[in-house]
Amino acid sequence: MSERTHAPEVVRSYHSATTHGGDHDRSRLVRFRPLDPTNRPAPFKLYPDYPLTPLAGDNPLGRLLFYSLGVTRVSAASYFRAAMSAGNLHPVEAYVVGDDRSVRHYHPLQHALTTLRAGDGSPIAIVLTGIPWRTAWKYGERGWRHLWWDSGAAVANLLALSDSAHVSLEFDDEAVNGLVGVDGRSEFALAVLHLQDVPLPDAGDLHVSAPAPSRDPVEFPLVTEVQIATREVHGRLHAYRAGKRPNLRGQPMQELILSRGSTRLFRHETVPEDAFSGPMDVAAEGVPLLEHLTAVHAVEGRPAAPRAVTQHLCYDQPLGGDSAYTVFHSSDLEKVLADVGPRGYRAALFESGLAAGRLQLTAFSVGLGATGLTFYDDEVKEVFDTDAAPMLVTAVGVPDYRSRPGGSPRHPTHLTGFDDLMGRLQLRMTQSRGQR
Numbered sequence: 001m002s003e004r005t006h007a008p009e010v011v012r013s014y015h016s017a018t019t020h021g022g023d024h025d026r027s028r029l030v031r032f033r034p035l036d037p038t039n040r041p042a043p044f045k046l047y048p049d050y051p052l053t054p055l056a057g058d059n060p061l062g063r064l065l066f067y068s069l070g071v072t073r074v075s076a077a078s079y080f081r082a083a084m085s086a087g088n089l090h091p092v093e094a095y096v097v098g099d100d101r102s103v104r105h106y107h108p109l110q111h112a113l114t115t116l117r118a119g120d121g122s123p124i125a126i127v128l129t130g131i132p133w134r135t136a137w138k139y140g141e142r143g144w145r146h147l148w149w150d151s152g153a154a155v156a157n158l159l160a161l162s163d164s165a166h167v168s169l170e171f172d173d174e175a176v177n178g179l180v181g182v183d184g185r186s187e188f189a190l191a192v193l194h195l196q197d198v199p200l201p202d203a204g205d206l207h208v209s210a211p212a213p214s215r216d217p218v219e220f221p222l223v224t225e226v227q228i229a230t231r232e233v234h235g236r237l238h239a240y241r242a243g244k245r246p247n248l249r250g251q252p253m254q255e256l257i258l259s260r261g262s263t264r265l266f267r268h269e270t271v272p273e274d275a276f277s278g279p280m281d282v283a284a285e286g287v288p289l290l291e292h293l294t295a296v297h298a299v300e301g302r303p304a305a306p307r308a309v310t311q312h313l314c315y316d317q318p319l320g321g322d323s324a325y326t327v328f329h330s331s332d333l334e335k336v337l338a339d340v341g342p343r344g345y346r347a348a349l350f351e352s353g354l355a356a357g358r359l360q361l362t363a364f365s366v367g368l369g370a371t372g373l374t375f376y377d378d379e380v381k382e383v384f385d386t387d388a389a390p391m392l393v394t395a396v397g398v399p400d401y402r403s404r405p406g407g408s409p410r411h412p413t414h415l416t417g418f419d420d421l422m423g424r425l426q427l428r429m430t431q432s433r434g435q436r
Contacts, residue, residue, distance in 0.1 A: 006229070007229040007230070007232045007341075007342040008229075008337045008341075008342055010225050010226055010228075010229035010342070011226060011229055011230065011333070011337065011342050011345045012333075013025075013222075014141070014144075014222050014225065014226040014229075015333065015345070015389070017029060017141065017222060018140075018141050018142040018144075018145065018222075019377040019378060020142075020315060020374065020375065020376050020377055021376035021377065021378055021379060022376075022377065022378035022379075028221070028222055029140060029141055029222070030140065030141070030218060030219075030220050030221070030222075032140070032218045034137065034138055034139070034140065035137065035138055036137070038215065039137070039214050039215050039216050039217075039218075040137060040214060041089075041131070041133055041134040041137050041213040041214045041217070042211075042213055042214065043079055043090065043134075044107060044108065044109055045093055045105065045131070045210060045213070046107075046210060046211060047105060047114045047116065047208065047209075047210050048211070049209060050114050050115055050116055050208065051114065051115050052107065052110065052112045052113070052114045053112055053113055053114075053115065054110065054111065054112045054410075055111050055112060055113060055409070057408075057409065061096065061123050062111065062409065063161065063254070064126070064158060064161055064162060065094060065096075065106045065108075065111075065126070066082065066108075066111055066409045067082050067157055067161055067253075067254055067257045067258075068082055068083055068094075068154045068155075068157035068158045068161070069081060069082060069083065069092065069094050069106060069108050069154055070082050070108045070109075070111055070409060071108050071109045071412050072258055072406025072407055072412055072413065073261065073404070073406050073407065073412050073413045073414075073415050074412045074413070074414055074415065075414070075415040079109065079412075080261065080406070080412075080415075081108060082157055082257050082258075082260075082406065083150070083153040083154040083156065083157050083357060084150075084153045084260075084262055084356070084357065084360060084371075084372050085146075085150045085153070086135060086139070086143075086146040086149055086150060086372065086374075087135065087138050087139065087146075088262075089134050089135045089137070089138060089146075090108075090134070090150065091130050091131045091132065091134035091135040091143070091146065091147055091150060092128055092129070092130055092147070092150045092151050092154055092190065093105065093106070093128070093129045093130070093131065093187065094106040094126050094127070094128055094129075095116075095126070095127045095129065095180040096113060096123050096125075096126055097123070097124060097125045097126070097127060097179065097180070097200060097201070098119050098120075098121035098122060098123055098124060099121040099122050099123075099124045099196070099198065099201070100119035100120065100121030100201075101117060101119060101121075101201045101203035102115070102117050102118060102119025102120070102121055103115075103116045103117040103179065103180055103181065103203075103206055104116060105180075109410075110410065111409035111410050116180075116181055116206060116208050117203070117206055122196070123195055124194070124195055124196045124198055124200075124201075125192055125193060125194050125195055125196075125200055126158075126192075126193040126195065127176060127179070127180050127189055127191075127192050127193075127200075128151045128154065128155075128189070128190045128191045128192075128193065129177075129180065129182055129187050129188060129189050129190055130147035130148075130150075130151065130187065130188060130190045131186065131187045131213055132144055132147060132186070132187075132220065132223050133186065133213050133214065133217040133218065134213060135147065135150075136218065136220055136223065137214070137218075140220065141220050141222045141223055143223075144220075144222075144223045144226060144227070145349050145391075147190060148190065148346055148349030148350040148352075148353060149349060149350075149352060149353035149356070149372070149391075149392050150353060151190040151191050151350060151353060152349070152350040152351060152352060152353020152354035152355075152356070152357060153353045153354070153356060153357035153360075153372075154357070155167050155191060155193065155240060155350075155353075155354055155357070156246075156353070156354050156355075156356075156357025156358045156360075156361065157257055157357065157361070158193055159240065159241065159242040159243075160242065160245065160246055160247075160253055160257070160358075160361060161253055161254075162195075162242060163242050164195075165193055165194060165195055165241075165242070166193075166194050166239050166240060166241045167191050167192065167193050167194070167239065167240040167241075168191070168192050168194065168237070168239055168240075169190075169191055169192075169237050169343070169346060169347050169350060170233060170236070170237040170343070171189065171192055171200070173188065173189060173231050175200075175202075176189040176192065176200065177189050178204065178205035178206065179200060179201075179203055179205075179206060180206060181205070181206035181207065181208040184227075185219075185224055185227075186213070186217065188227060190346075190350070191350065226345075229342050230342045230343050230345050230346050231342075231343065232341050232342045232343055233340060233341045233342075233343035233344070234339075234340060234341035235339055235340045235341065235344075236340075237340065237343065237344070237347055238286070238287075238288050238289075238347065240286060240354065241286065243282070243285040243286045244281060244282045244285050245282075246282050246358055246361035246362040246365055247361075247365050248278050248279075248282070248362055248365045248366055249365050249366060251365060255405075256361060256364060256365055257361065257406075258405045258406040258407075259364050259403075259405050259406075260360055260361055260364045260370075261403050261406070262360075262370075262371040262372065263319070263369030263370055263371045263395075263397070263399045263403075264319075264371070264401075265319075265322070265399065265400035265401060266319060266322040266323050266324070266369065266395070266397035266398060266399060266400060267322075267397070267398045267399070267400045268297075268298065268307075268322060269298060269324070269397070269398040270298040270299065270300055270324065271298060271299055271300070271324040271325075271368060271397070271398065272299075272300050273299060273300050273301050273302070274366075275299070275324070275363075275366045275367075275368060276296070276299045276302070276324070276325055276396075278362065278366060279359050279362035279363050279365075279366065279368075279396065280292065280294070280327070280359070282358050282359070282361075282362045283327070283329075283355045283356070283358045283359035283362065283394075284355065285358075286354075287329075287351035287352075287354055287355045288351075289331050289336055289340075289344065289347055289348045289351050290329050290330065290331050290348065290351050290352060290355060290391070291330050291331070291332075291386075291388050292327050292328070292329055292330070292355070293327070293328040293330055293380070293384045293386065293388070293390075294325055294326070294327050294328070295309070295310040295313075295325065295326045295327075295328070296324075296325045297310065297321070297323060297324055297325060297326070297397075298324045298325075298397075299324055299325055307321035307322070308321060309321075309383065310323075310326050312376070312379070313328075313375055313376055313379055313380050313383060313393075314326065314373045314374070314375055314393055314395070315373065315374045315375055315376060317373055317374075319371055319373060319395045320373050320375075320393065320395050322395075322397060323395035323396055323397035324368070324396055324397040324398060325395075325396055325397070326373075326393060326394070326395045326396070327356075327359060327393065327394045327395075327396070328375065328380055328384070328390045328393050329351075329352040329355050329356060329390070329391050329392045329393070329394065330380070330384075330386065330388035330389060330390045330391060331348035331351070331352070331388055331389060331391055332387050332388045332389070333345065333348065333389050334387070336348055348391055349391055349392075351391075352391030352392035353392060355392075355394075356372050356392050356393075356394045359394045359396065360372075360394065363396045368396055368397060368398060368399070369396070369397060369398070369399035369403075370394055370395065370396045370397075371394070371395050372392060372393065372394055372395075373393040373394070373395055374393065375390050375393050377389060377390055
């Protein structure tokens with residue numbers, strides 16, 4: 001079997017094995033202890049042997065990094081960042097590349113750059129990478145999907161802050177991994193945000209050392225296989241740029257980003273039509289591999305779908321049914337594989353995160369809340385009678401509490417009532433199970 005024939009089969013096999021629900025061959029999934037507290041990955045990557053330099057408050061590069069990847073809120077046990085992340089695990093890292101081949105890694109809590117290759121040049125790109133173990137610790141092999149969701153969500157913020165930048169998923173994996181000093185297995189490049197219209201420098205491999213992410217990271221052969229298989233591209237991949245602004249009511253973009261946080265509880269309240277059509281217009285722009293399937297529960301002038309059905313599709317999470325509307329960002333994978341090639345699978349997952357990130361920001365701009373959800377893959381396709389596979393789900397509605405805005409660099413907001421909120425969420429889930 002040729003590589004061109006084999007790679008799409010790897011994608012199909014991976015997608016099937018990591019599908020929630022249904023009758024699928026999961027025999028190759030690794031048996032391990034999810035959420036093992038003794039083997040939890042560190043929330044931040046450290047380079048203790050390299051110099052760390054704080055970013056100034058008025059630094060334009062620092063603004064981009066903080067409002068897309070920085071820590072904006074903290075609770076007693078968790079860090080929350082500017083963009084959403086599946087399970088709040090944040091597996092995405094950022095490396096700043098200069099026109100003089102310099103490379104610096106961003107520390108999102110310290111709001112500082114670690115110099116890995118020195119230089120005084122201008123920044124020309126931000127390379128986003130993913131650490132699969134940081135999300136697979138909870139989600140296993142399905143966590144590879146989350147790398148692309150989370151990078152897309154971060155890019156939603158980045159592009160909201162910059163009219164001139166553009167993002168590419170079409171690059172030489174080995175060259176970009178080598179440029180920023182990652183091995184391509186335990187960490188690998190996801191996307192390149194170009195700050196200037198120049199190519200990445202040909203700097204050769206960067207050799208740096210960093211501690212392991214946890215005591216005993218688990219390796220997942222299917223993740224390695226699908227990452228390698230999706231290097232291949234036949235057509236051209238889309239370049240992602242700033243589109244319609246998510247601040248529909250004119251809020252300063254930084255203020256809007258700090259107001260966003262994954263909503264934990266919705267009230268059953270009807271929202272006006274423009275609180276549906278406006279955010280959907282922003283979310284659907286510039287993501288050509290997606291279609292957006294919607295379950296509307298409480299939008300003025302639109303027929304209501306049964307909440308219980310949508311909740312079940314969303315892995316039986318009440319937020320999916322309690323929303324005013326829930327959006328299933330979906331893609332016809334067979335068409336993607338035929339038109340673009342296996343790398344299109346990465347792009348479809350990335351686009352779902354980009355669309356979800358934009359939808360969240362826009363929902364908050366009109367006074368609503370939003371959250372990302374997982375789903376029963378096959379059942380979504382059945383209910384919507386479509387060949388398009390769900391990539392990610394966003395629920396939008398009226399929040400049942402008032403969230404505190406995030407803080408500034410190195411001064412995150414402390415969420416003193418977060419444990420109480422999570423207790424209310426657990427109670428809502430228990431009540432929902434009792435009603436079924």
